[in-house]
Amino acid sequence: MTSYHALTEAEAIAYARSIPNLFAPDSELSSREIGDGNLNLVFHISEPSTGRSIILKQALPYAKVVGESWPLTLDRARIESEALMIHESLCSDLVPHVWAFEKELALTVMQDLSDHVIMRKGLMERNRYPLFAEHISRFLANALFYTSDLGRNQQEKKESVKQFINPELCKITEDLIFDDPYRNADTNNVPPAIMDAVEHIWNDKELHLEVAILRNSFLTNAQALLHGDLHTGSIFIKQDSTKVIDPEFAFYGPMGFDIGAVFANLLLNFAAQEGWSADVHSRADYRSYLLATVKDIWTRFEGEFRSLWNRYGVDRMSKTDGYQDWYIQQVLRDTFGYAGCKMVRRVHGLAQVADINQIEDESAKERAQRISLQLGTSLIKHHRRAVTIDEMLELADKAIN
Numbered sequence: 224m225t226s227y228h229a230l231t232e233a234e235a236i237a238y239a240r241s242i243p244n245l246f247a248p249d250s251e252l253s254s255r256e257i258g259d260g261n262l263n264l265v266f267h268i269s270e271p272s273t274g275r276s277i278i279l280k281q282a283l284p285y286a287k288v289v290g291e292s293w294p295l296t297l298d299r300a301r302i303e304s305e306a307l308m309i310h311e312s313l314c315s316d317l318v319p320h321v322w323a324f325e326k327e328l329a330l331t332v333m334q335d336l337s338d339h340v341i342m343r344k345g346l347m348e349r350n351r352y353p354l355f356a357e358h359i360s361r362f363l364a365n366a367l368f369y370t371s372d373l374g375r376n377q378q379e380k381k382e383s384v385k386q387f388i389n390p391e392l393c394k395i396t397e398d399l400i401f402d403d404p405y406r407n408a409d410t411n412n413v414p415p416a417i418m419d420a421v422e423h424i425w426n427d428k429e430l431h432l433e434v435a436i437l438r439n440s441f442l443t444n445a446q447a448l449l450h451g452d453l454h455t456g457s458i459f460i461k462q463d464s465t466k467v468i469d470p471e472f473a474f475y476g477p478m479g480f481d482i483g484a485v486f487a488n489l490l491l492n493f494a495a496q497e498g499w500s501a502d503v504h505s506r507a508d509y510r511s512y513l514l515a516t517v518k519d520i521w522t523r524f525e526g527e528f529r530s531l532w533n534r535y536g537v538d539r540m541s542k543t544d545g546y547q548d549w550y551i552q553q554v555l556r557d558t559f560g561y562a563g564c565k566m567v568r569r570v571h572g573l574a575q576v577a578d579i580n581q582i583e584d585e586s587a588k589e590r591a592q593r594i595s596l597q598l599g600t601s602l603i604k605h606h607r608r609a610v611t612i613d614e615m616l617e618l619a620d621k622a623i624n
């Protein structure tokens with residue numbers, strides 16, 4: 224058995240060659256390390272003679288974004304490959320296929336999606352994806368319903384909760400999303416121009432209470448198997464296809480955390496529009512598209528989730544009159560709150576977003592940061608009162624006016 228070490232490109236090629244039925248044993252293969260995320264090595268292996276290609280993703284024993292001083296469990300590679308396989312069993316067209324997982328090397332062999340782009344990049348180029356709302360709402364409804372106590376035998380679900388205990392990756396979220404942005408933490412990366420707004424957040428006790436409530440639910444509410452990091456950098460997209468990747472943060476938590484992550488990242492792009500187009504009409508138009516997408520996703524998610532519940536619900540008590548409406552309302556409220564937390568952490572926390580940070584004009588960047596903080600904090604403060612998705616769109620409109 225090969226003991227763990229970070230693969231070189233030559234070793235990645237040798238490993239790819241050893242996988243049965245993928246490449247001819249003597250064929251020419253080339254490898255490029257293309258990982259641009261915060262945590263892993265990603266090798267793109269291709270066979271020029273046939274055009275065939277695969278991805279080898281290897282977890283590093285530390286967080287690449289910080290360096291070797293931040294050790295990180297390799298078990299996240301197992302979690303990721305097992306979550307991908309569950310997602311594939313529930314919505315096979317919306318995730319990459321996993322061919323193999325090598326535990327010792329923390330290495331997953333999966334479908335190459337280079338014909339797609341990372342959605343964050345696509346949104347920064349202001350592309351539109353007409354099928355995205357249908358795709359992501361179907362992914363969310365199926366992945367969340369069938370792994371919850373509504374769609375699954377409750378004892379089997381508990382076994383699955385055990386399988387996805389993910390303490391180290393959850394700790395990253397507990398700190399970077401639900402703690403550090405609300406105090407003067409060393410991990411923060413505060414843009415000097417908005418120090419006043421950030422200090423306001425550090426001193427806002429009403430806000431801290433709402434964040435503590437959301438953090439409590441993240442810590443304790445094992446509602447469904449979450450992707451756990453469903454931002455637009457975890458989505459590969461093209462006009463007719465969407466693929467959800469990278470579920471290494473997967474664990475059982477509150478459904479609204481995943482839905483909120485998608486909305487937060489659409490809204491961060493919404494906030495950044497003044498940095499990406501000088502034309503008032505065109506950015507207003509793209510902002511309307513982003514808000515319409517948020518509404519479309521929620522509406523479709525709710526419809527699909529209710530329909531799965533009505534057709535395939537396994538729990539007698541969940542059929543009690545009024546329970547489904549109450550449940551969906553709680554998910555919506557969580558979605559508001561987590562969307563807000565996920566916006567705030569991307570402005571002055573450790574890991575930020577290119578939608579904002581790559582804006583060249585300093586005043587447009589500052590405006591994007593301020594809009595994101597304004598909208599993020601208002602979503603958090605409003606979350607326990609939210610009744611319809613339209614309120615999210617209204618808060619977004621208010622933040623830019």
Ligand code: SR1
Pocket residue numbers: 261262286288395396399452574
């Ligand atoms: C140390 S990891 C920083 C961030 O990158 C991941 O994508 C997660 O969002 C995490 O919080």
Ligand code: MG
Pocket residue numbers: 260261452457469
């Ligand atoms: Mg990731």
